[in-house]
Amino acid sequence: MSPGVAPAVGPGPGRRGIQALPARVLVAKPAIAGNHGRPTFFISAVLAVLGYIAAEVNNRAPGPFGRPHEAWIATKTAAIITMRGMADLIGSPGVTNTLPASNIARMPNTPEQLFAALDALGIAHRSVKHPPLFTVEQSRTLRGQIPGGHTKNLFLRDKKHGLYLVVALEDAEMDLKGLHRRLGASGRFSFGSADLLREVWGVEPGAVTPFGAINDTEARVTVVLDAAMMEHATLNFHPLVNTMTISIARDDLVKFLESTDHVPRIKRVSGCPPDTG
Secondary structure, three states, rough: OOOOOOOOOOOOOOEEOOOOOOOOOOOOOOOOOOOHHHHHHHHHHHHHHHHHHHHHHHHHHOOOOOOOOHHHHHHHHHHHHHHHHHHHHHHHHOOOOOOOHHHOOOOOOOOOHHHHHHHHHOOOOOEOOOOOOOOHHHOOOOOOOOEEEEEEEEEEEEEOOEEEEEEEOOOOOOOOOOOOHHOOOOOEEEEOOOHHHHHOOOOOOOOOOOHHHHHHEEEEEEEEOOOOOHHHHHHHHEEOOOOEEEEEHHHHHHHHHOOOOOEEEEOOOOOOOOOOO
C-alpha cells in the first residue's frame, strides 16, 4: 500500500461511503522521547482499532435514505487517520507528514543490501575491508593487495541541473572544461554538492561509486564509463561506504547498472586532447 494514501474502504457487505482518503492528509505525530511516550503510543493504537471495529458494527444499521450514518463516516475516518499516524510514528517520530509518498525520503541501501542484490543477479563479487579511504591518494595504499583497475568517480551537474557520474581509472586525465561538450550536456559541468550526492546517490563524499545507482530509483543520474577503464577485466569500487572495496567484472558492472535502469554510456573521456570549442 502506498504510504501516501490511507486504506481504501471499498463497497461490500456492510461497507458504503468512503472510498479513499486524500494523499495529502495531515497526520500530526507527537514526539516520543525514549520509553516515556510508549504507553501513550499503544493506548492510541488500541483506541484507534476499537474505533474502527465500532464503526464497522454501527455501519450494519442503515442511516436515512439508505446512506451510512454520518457518525459512522466520522468515526471510521478518524480511526483510519489515527492508525495511519501510528504506523508513520514508528518510522519517523516527532515529524508531521504532509508530503505525498513520492516525496518521502527513503533510507539508502546498505552494503549488505547491495551484496544481496548482486547475488540475486548472479554477479560474482569479492570485498575487502580496510580503514576509511577518502581520496585516490589514500586508496593507493591498497595497490598490490587488490588486483584489477582502481577507479575514481566524479559526481557532476550541468547548467540545467542534469546529473552525471563519470567513472574512470584513478590516474585518468580528463578535460573537465570541455567534458560537457563531449557528453552533450547542457553547459559546463560543476561538482554536485555533498547534500545532492546524499539525496540522489545515497552515499557520502569519499564513497562515490557506480553502485549508488541502487539508491537512485528515479534514474536521475546519467552514468558514463570511460572506455579506457572498460579495457580492464576486473574493476574496483567502494560498495556504498569507504571502509570496503568490492571487485567486480566489467561486464557484471554493466549488468548491475542496467538492472537499476541506469544503462551506462561507454565513451572515451580520458586521454583526449583539450576541447577548445
